[in-house]
Every structure is written in C-alpha cells, then in structure tokens.
Amino acid sequence: MDATEALVALNLVEHVGPVRVRQLLDHFGDAPAILRASRAQLLQVRGIGEDTANAIANWEKTVDLAGELQRVRDFGCRVLTPADAEYPELLRQIYDPPIALYVKGALTDRDKNAVAMVGSRRTTHYGQETARKLAYQLAYTGVTVVSGGARGIDTAAHQGALSAKGRTVAVLGTGINLVFPPENAELFERIAANGAVITQFPFNRPADKQTFPIRNRIVAGMTLGTVVVEADLNSGALITAGMANDYGRQLFAVPGRVDSPQSKGCHDLIKKGAKLCESAEDILSEFEYLFPPANRPPTPADTGTLPALELSAHEQTVFALLDTEEKSVDEVIRGSGLPASAVSVALFSLEMKRLVKQLPGKLFVRNR
Numbered sequence: 001m002d003a004t005e006a007l008v009a010l011n012l013v014e015h016v017g018p019v020r021v022r023q024l025l026d027h028f029g030d031a032p033a034i035l036r037a038s039r040a041q042l043l044q045v046r047g048i049g050e051d052t053a054n055a056i057a058n059w060e061k062t063v064d065l066a067g068e069l070q071r072v073r074d075f076g077c078r079v080l081t082p083a084d085a086e087y088p089e090l091l092r093q094i095y096d097p098p099i100a101l102y103v104k105g106a107l108t109d110r111d112k113n114a115v116a117m118v119g120s121r122r123t124t125h126y127g128q129e130t131a132r133k134l135a136y137q138l139a140y141t142g143v144t145v146v147s148g149g150a151r152g153i154d155t156a157a158h159q160g161a162l163s164a165k166g167r168t169v170a171v172l173g174t175g176i177n178l179v180f181p182p183e184n185a186e187l188f189e190r191i192a193a194n195g196a197v198i199t200q201f202p203f204n205r206p207a208d209k210q211t212f213p214i215r216n217r218i219v220a221g222m223t224l225g226t227v228v229v230e231a232d233l234n235s236g237a238l239i240t241a242g243m244a245n246d247y248g249r250q251l252f253a254v255p256g257r258v259d260s261p262q263s264k265g266c267h268d269l270i271k272k273g274a275k276l277c278e279s280a281e282d283i284l285s286e287f288e289y290l291f292p293p294a295n296r297p298p299t300p301a302d303t304g305t306l307p308a309l310e311l312s313a314h315e316q317t318v319f320a321l322l323d324t325e326e327k328s329v330d331e332v333i334r335g336s337g338l339p340a341s342a343v344s345v346a347l348f349s350l351e352m353k354r355l356v357k358q359l360p361g362k363l364f365v366r367n368r
Helices: 003-012 018-028 033-038 039-043 050-057 065-075 125-142 151-165 182-193 211-221 236-246 261-271 280-289 313-320 329-336 340-352
Strands: 078-080 103-106 113-118 144-147 168-169 195-199 225-228 251-253 356-359 363-366
Touching: 003 033, 003 065, 018 033, 039 144, 050 151, 050 356, 078 195, 103 182, 113 151, 113 211, 113 236, 125 151, 125 236, 125 280, 125 340, 144 313, 151 168, 151 329, 151 340, 182 195, 182 280, 211 261, 225 236, 225 261, 225 280, 236 251, 236 261, 251 261, 251 280, 261 356, 313 340, 329 340, 340 356
Parallel strands: 113 144, 113 225, 144 168, 168 195, 225 251
Antiparallel strands: 078 103, 103 195, 356 363
16 A cells, blocks of 8 residues: 555545644654554554544544545546645645545646635626636636635636636535536536646535535635635635635735625625735736736736637637627527526627627627
C-alpha cells in the first residue's frame, strides 16, 4: 500500500479528519504506518480518543479500499494528496487541508491565480447576470473562477467563466459521481473539460448539512480571494466569506438594492470591511503583483468590445433567431427548442460579444 492509497483509506474512516490525520502523521511518519498501528499505539497520540483509535485499528472491517480505488479508475478521475505537485498550493496552506482530493479534469499552474465567486441559491436576475459578467471578465483575463456548483450564483459564475473560454473549478459537497443539483449534469461535464470538478468526499457520499460547510472551506482555501455576489443574512455564502477572512484572503462583496433581502448579507460584509465590488477591475486591482495593468489584456469593461470569437452551437442557434425586431426570451426559447438555461447563457455570451443587445423588459435585438 502506498501513501496515496493509505490516505484514501483514512479519508473513508469515521471519526478521522484532516486535523487528526496531521497529528497522526507527525507521530507515525507516514500514512501506511498509521493504518498498521495498534489501538494502544494510536491512543498514545495526543488528541486521539477511543472512538478514533478503534475506527482506525479496525479500518479493514469497515472500509472497502479496493472498491474505492476501482471506482476512481472506472470514473476516470484521480486522487491528489497534499504531497502531490498538482495539489493547490493555497489549499495546502490552510489549517485543515483535505487529505484526499478527488479530481475530474485537471488542476494546473494557472489555477494558483484563482478567485472564488459565491452567493445565494435563491437569487435575482440581477444577481445571476452580475455573477456571469464578473466571472466572464475574470476568466477572460486568465483568472480561474472557483465556485460550488450549486444553483443560483454558483451556476452563473461557472457559466460566465466558460463563456469566456476560461478555466473554472467546481467544488462539490457530494461524492464526485453524484450530480447535485441534477440539472447541472451537462455543466459539470463542461467544467471538467475546461478546468476541474473536485471534492474531498468519497464516492456515493450524498449532500447534507455538514458537507456544504466542509466544501466551503475548500472554495475559500484554494483561492486568493472570495467574491460574494448576492446573499441574504442567512446564506451559506457568508460561511465561505468568514472562512476566507479567517485564512487571511481578500474579501469582496457586490452591492445590491437597499430594499432587497438578497443583498443584505453583501451589505453587511461591506460594512464590516469587505471591498465593494462593481467590476472585475475592483478585484484585479487587489492583486496588481499578479496582474499589473500593463501585462494583462484589456477587459470588456476597458474596451467595450471583444475580439472576434467563435460562436458555440447554442449561440449560433440563438443569434440566427434574432434580428432588428425585438424578441422576448420566451420567443427565443420556443424558436430555438433549447432549454431555458441554455438560452440564457447563450444570450449573455452574445451580449458580452456585443452581438446582441438587451432592451428593457428582457427583450433582445441584434446589435447594429
């Protein structure tokens, strides 16, 4: 058994987490030695109680390591540990980095310049469009956009980054083989092809109230800063913001309407010192040492235009339906035969490319 396999096994053992594993590694030297240790030897380690010692000493009775490793191979993913070069450096620096990180897709050196974008699942049109535009602008300048793959702001952030043909990483609160929410199955495949889908949870682990805060620390931990786009005062996005603050990372918040409950959490963060964020430039200006203005391409906000880019199949379908006569979103959906979510993404991307203009009342026309 090698070190990675031993860490996969420890990740499957109840009562064992990253902090306890670090204590055990300090005592025994490597992961295989932990699994070989007797109950009495385990109890000699500070912080290891009866339950943890029993669980580790009897791990072979409760853990199907061979089955888990086979599932990794069959699914086409891999497992990274903090010893691997591809493991995110910023994540390695936090107090409790995951001992095993399941990865579908690839993490690259480019991902060291990553920014998290989070917010409410129950969001407004303003929140979704803002998330898409910010993520587009960040990805266009070479920043990897990290989010949680959930409904609402997370989904919009991933879509915006993909529309810019940039990199994005989805951090799941489930096993890597589970799609939650189910409507994001296609989105997760696109993310894996243009970045990575990652999780610390083993195969078939469903989502629950515990998994999401655990997931949130990875989102905050592997990024230079966290942008909260839209969140009420009870949003889980504020947990991510708190973790980013604890890790000493930059914190940004997008303002909203003063009477909108969905923006109360953002406004509270701004009052407490988060940087008010209106554009990607507000984020990039905090990292001038990574993206000095002279060395980065102009954003759409700088130039008002984008270089010619190829249109995706969905974009071509939607663009062909539009002309100088105003059309509603519903008309475009009916005419295209595409899902509403696909039409929304295509329209947004066409707007960013200055091929389509949105008019009041969510009406769309071709740009002249």
